[in-house]
Amino acid sequence: MVCIVTGCAGFIGSSLVDRLIAQGCRVAGIDNFSTGQHQFLEGALKNPLFRLIEGDLLDLPFLTQAFFGGDMVFHFSANADVRLGTEHPRRDLEQNTLATYNVLEAMRANNIKQIVFSSTGSVYGEAAVIPTPEDAPFPVQTSLYGASKVACEGLIAAYCEGFDLQSWIFRFVSILGERYTHGHVFDFYKQLKTDPAKLRVLGNGKQRKSYLYIQDCLDGIQLAVEKANDKVNIFNLGVDGYCEVNDSINWISQTLEVQPSLEYTGGDRGWIGDNPFIFLDTQKIRSLGWVPKASISEGVVKTVEFLKSNEWVLEAR
Amino acid sequence: MVCIVTGCAGFIGSSLVDRLIAQGCRVAGIDNFSTGQHQFLEGALKNPLFRLIEGDLLDLPFLTQAFFGGDMVFHFSANADVRLGTEHPRRDLEQNTLATYNVLEAMRANNIKQIVFSSTGSVYGEAAVIPTPEDAPFPVQTSLYGASKVACEGLIAAYCEGFDLQSWIFRFVSILGERYTHGHVFDFYKQLKTDPAKLRVLGNGKQRKSYLYIQDCLDGIQLAVEKANDKVNIFNLGVDGYCEVNDSINWISQTLEVQPSLEYTGGDRGWIGDNPFIFLDTQKIRSLGWVPKASISEGVVKTVEFLKSNEWVLEAR
Numbered sequence: 001m002v003c004i005v006t007g008c009a010g011f012i013g014s015s016l017v018d019r020l021i022a023q024g025c026r027v028a029g030i031d032n033f034s035t036g037q038h039q040f041l042e043g044a045l046k047n048p049l050f051r052l053i054e055g056d057l058l059d060l061p062f063l064t065q066a067f068f069g070g071d072m073v074f075h076f077s078a079n080a081d082v083r084l085g086t087e088h089p090r091r092d093l094e095q096n097t098l099a100t101y102n103v104l105e106a107m108r109a110n111n112i113k114q115i116v117f118s119s120t121g122s123v124y125g126e127a128a129v130i131p132t133p134e135d136a137p138f139p140v141q142t143s144l145y146g147a148s149k150v151a152c153e154g155l156i157a158a159y160c161e162g163f164d165l166q167s168w169i170f171r172f173v174s175i176l177g178e179r180y181t182h183g184h185v186f187d188f189y190k191q192l193k194t195d196p197a198k199l200r201v202l203g204n205g206k207q208r209k210s211y212l213y214i215q216d217c218l219d220g221i222q223l224a225v226e227k228a229n230d231k232v233n234i235f236n237l238g239v240d241g242y243c244e245v246n247d248s249i250n251w252i253s254q255t256l257e258v259q260p261s262l263e264y265t266g267g268d269r270g271w272i273g274d275n276p277f278i279f280l281d282t283q284k285i286r287s288l289g290w291v292p293k294a295s296i297s298e299g300v301v302k303t304v305e306f307l308k309s310n311e312w313v314l315e316a317r
Numbered sequence: 318m319v320c321i322v323t324g325c326a327g328f329i330g331s332s333l334v335d336r337l338i339a340q341g342c343r344v345a346g347i348d349n350f351s352t353g354q355h356q357f358l359e360g361a362l363k364n365p366l367f368r369l370i371e372g373d374l375l376d377l378p379f380l381t382q383a384f385f386g387g388d389m390v391f392h393f394s395a396n397a398d399v400r401l402g403t404e405h406p407r408r409d410l411e412q413n414t415l416a417t418y419n420v421l422e423a424m425r426a427n428n429i430k431q432i433v434f435s436s437t438g439s440v441y442g443e444a445a446v447i448p449t450p451e452d453a454p455f456p457v458q459t460s461l462y463g464a465s466k467v468a469c470e471g472l473i474a475a476y477c478e479g480f481d482l483q484s485w486i487f488r489f490v491s492i493l494g495e496r497y498t499h500g501h502v503f504d505f506y507k508q509l510k511t512d513p514a515k516l517r518v519l520g521n522g523k524q525r526k527s528y529l530y531i532q533d534c535l536d537g538i539q540l541a542v543e544k545a546n547d548k549v550n551i552f553n554l555g556v557d558g559y560c561e562v563n564d565s566i567n568w569i570s571q572t573l574e575v576q577p578s579l580e581y582t583g584g585d586r587g588w589i590g591d592n593p594f595i596f597l598d599t600q601k602i603r604s605l606g607w608v609p610k611a612s613i614s615e616g617v618v619k620t621v622e623f624l625k626s627n628e629w630v631l632e633a634r
Contacts (some may be wrong), residue, residue: 001558007463013486019451084478085475086479086480089418089421089422089425089476089479090418093415093418093472097414097468099412100408101407101410104406105406105407108406123455124455125474128452135454135455136454136455137452137453137454137455138440138441138452138453138454138455138456139453139455140474140549140551141471141475141478142474142478143475143478143479144472144474144475144476144479145471146471146475147468147471147475150467150468150470150471151464151468151471151472153413154458154463154464154465154467154468155410155458155461155464155468157442157457157458157459157464158402158458158459158460158461158590159461160404161458161459161460161589162402162403162406162460162461162589162590163403216359232457234457272478272479273475275476275478289392289452292342294598296427297504
């Protein structure tokens with residue numbers, strides 16, 4: 001069995017690669033290193049079960065060749081920066097929607113029938129129902145990132161129907177932990193390293209968000225792939241709760257032993273398309289037996305500790 | 318006020334053009350005539366209120382120029398053939414998703430703030446709730462066509478949030494009437510013209526579908542644009558009922574005074590991704606005072622009569 005992992009040098013992708021090869025699976029990893037990090041593959045590259053294929057998902061002939069011999073695709077490559085959508089509206093379209101179309105076409109060309117996809121809780125927009133279940137009311141998109149992931153989900157489901165694929169689609173909250181390379185903990189850590197006495201916070205700090213630790217995330221993905229067997233399997237993944245941005249600031253400050261003064265940019269949203277309250281209903285994945293082991297605060301602390309030990313990632317992008 | 322109509326030589330687009338210029342509105346119509354018909358613009362082209370701009374929505378520099386001076390965009394250009402998605406998977410992506418992205422970018426470049434979009438009831442996939450309301454449970458796509466229109470809706474909504482646009486998105490059942498150039502009435506008429514004694518029917522004929530007459534459709538669109546003023550306004554449009562494909566065959570046969578023997582290809586779906594039961598809840602648009610005037614059977618008969626008087630369209634594509 002050969003698993004193909006796109007975005008294999010990214011935060012989630014590289015963590016999955018390590019886990020898959022530890023489980024004895026052969027893995028072909030694809031990355032263009034636009035945001036992926038070679039260092040995240042240091043361990044994998046020493047293992048004969050892993051093969052790195054460097055290239056861009058937007059290059060369909062390349063991708064079709066790269067997928068040769070694969071049995072299952074973990075499509076984890078993405079533009080994952082929700083915030084900058086309006087600055088670069090084409091980026092989400094290309095790196096998410098068009099890249100996913102190419103992944104599906106390359107699968108079709110190689111007769112690969114199974115795809116695991118990292119979607120996002122952002123597809124719910126500003127959800128009318130919180131905690132938000134997978135069958136929440138048809139959402140209205142509020143970010144180009146969410147819109148692009150909805151487009152990917154639609155393409156994947158249509159390919160499942162039209163070309164007899166099987167898919168597992170995961171709508172994540174934000175993921176935390178080792179190899180985390182963007183998001184609020186990253187931004188706050190970077191600011192506090194420059195000036196531990198001051199922290200600029202987008203919005204009013206009262207945005208309520210949910211997070212999940214990377215290893216819990218991967219546990220959920222692997223359990224669902226093993227146990228759920230519909231044509232299209234959609235699962236929320238998140239902890240059973242949420243925190244305020246201000247809570248997270250406290251955990252970060254305590255771990256770093258700093259007491260910054262806080263400057264809020266104001267408003268209930270950190271940026272255009274920011275969702276002031278994200279909290280997913282995870283009954284469906286829990287019914288398969290999944291329970292996340294790390295709390296949000298533990299996830300934040302683990303992330304800060306990773307950043308402390310790996311400050312190179314602060315400058316790596 | 319200059320209205321831009323994309324797909325201005327198409328079935329719905331050209332019907333809207335005629336109505337807008339009859340109402341005294343200046344209209345810039347864009348079409349690449351891949352499926353549009355010059356004949357549908359014969360009247361409009363005689364009217365100084367109308368200007369035709371020939372070109373392709375996939376050409377963003379062209380489109381950005383074409384949108385100059387526009388106040389509102391009716392984006393009605395699309396690949397509207399649901400059935401052939403799996404034969405040409407790239408077509409829905411390009412002609413729907415990417416074309417809509419370009420429309421939004423050309424609007425942004427020209428500071429045009431309002432867009433009216435022809436979506437589809439196909440975005441509901443195989444709906445869990447029938448009649449299906451606009452806030453039905455988050456659907457799973459079953460066709461590349463539906464997936465591409467969901468992608469368009471997501472892009473439009475994200476642009477409304479990110480760039481302060483306003484949108485009216487209409488999820489249609491199939492539209493019938495004058496200038497109808499594809500769909501089951503078209504296919505059946507064409508078959509019966511070749512051999513009035515025999516009709517090949519995709520599926521078992523028991524698929525339940527809803528239809529709407531073109532002028533009722535345009536009434537609904539114009540009423541909603543006038544009365545609904547949210548940032549993103551989403552409306553189903555359809556009659557308050559449905560028919561079986563077999564009913565439609567009877568109306569067509571009666572109008573043409575033929576009695577074909579029927580050959581069913583079998584199964585409850587006419588093609589991959591066909592939805593065996595489409596029936597939309599139209600309470601929302603009805604609450605604004607809209608009532609469709611033509612029944613499904615009247616729509617079918619009007620369509621057959623149009624085709625009888627305009628047999629050139631049978632060969633025009």
